[in-house]
Amino acid sequence: MGTNENRDRDAISDLSSLDDAVRRRLYDYVRTRDEPVGREEAAGAAGISRTLAAYHLDKLADAGLLTTSYARAAGRGGPGAGRPAKRYARTDEELSVSVPPRDYGLLAGVLAEAVAADDSGTVREAVAAAAHAAGRSAGGEDLTSALRGCGYEPATTAEGGVDLRNCPFHRLAREHTELVCWLNLHLVRGLLEAGGQPAGRAVLAPRPGHCCVVVDPPGPAGGAPGSGGLRAGSGKPAEGH
Template sequence: MGTSEGRDRDAISELSSLEDAVRRRLYAYVGSCDDPVDREDAARAAGISRTLAAYHLDKLADAGLLDVSYARAAGRGGPGAGRPAKRYARAERELTVSVPPRDYGLLAEVLAGAMAADRSGTAREAVAEAARATGRAAGGPDLTAALTACGYEPSPTDDGTIDLRNCPFHRLAREHTELVCWLNLHLVRGMLEAGGQPPARAVLAPRPGRCCVVVDPAQPEPEPEPEPEP
């Protein structure tokens, strides 16, 4: 497992790959895509040549920030189709650095374990109230900005739904899924309340690779009742 100091030293070395502005752009683009991207698309998004993109993408992969796979373009296969193209996706592993060493993740694990052991439901309701209050404090008129600031990576869809591409508590969610989903739900509902929107827009919809919460399209205002005729 290694010491905290050793993990921080490794993380600093790996995160230093993002010091370069081009690599930050490439990493942000790859992270914004649902599917692995090839070098051509990444180069186009970053406004650089394919050769330069390939160099920086491989450096990010060497640092453990991107995962690499191989696939042919859609519709291409069989003899003469050429070699599968190298594709990149954001790695799931997390990198954090604390100087001096701190381990807030361990504290969260202890608290989550204690709450999971509470069979009375009191701790669960306390989590909901605290999460909602935190969401109200973090929210405001711009819901997208509030969600982004909290690490959710909101992605609006064509039908008005806001998909949350990242769970800010992913590491904890793997061990305490139900509790973290409950927290996420009420945190986002608090943000909606802060912006004067119906909190019920936030609903649970667990899917692989996403936060367990989605924000449904805005509910239309009810039509006013017609005035009675004299």
């Protein structure tokens, strides 16, 4: 493991890839997709040639901002199908820079360990209350903007709910999944209340690669405020949060 200074230097080098306008368009497109993206699809979305898209996508992958895989197009297989095409997806790894160096992740990990060591549950309830209050302070009438302001990537569903495509606390969630999901749930409920909406619309519905929380469409589908808010059949918060 390198020092904070070395990690920040590497991150600055990697993040500089996004200074290029074309690469930023490609990255922004890929990160909004649920499935890996092929070169032709990315090129069309960015309005550039496939060759240019391939060059910039590979540069983003080299910088650690995208991951790569290979797959044939749907419905194509067997002899004559050709080689699998290269595809790109957003990485789960974080890149962040702090000048001068800081390590807030270490502090968060220490605090999470302290919460886990409290068998009484008092500290966990205090975390929920603090997260709820933080959500109310950060919220407003525009739920989407409020969610983005807290680091989420919200996507409105066809039914009028909100899917959160990422967890702002992903690194911490790897080791303290249930605690972070609990915090997310009450933070989002606070955001909803701040906008005059029922807090119970925010429920736990864990899925790999997404935040454990979703916002159900308005109406009776939302969980009751004050309940655990676990959507039926979703089980415990999932690893890979």
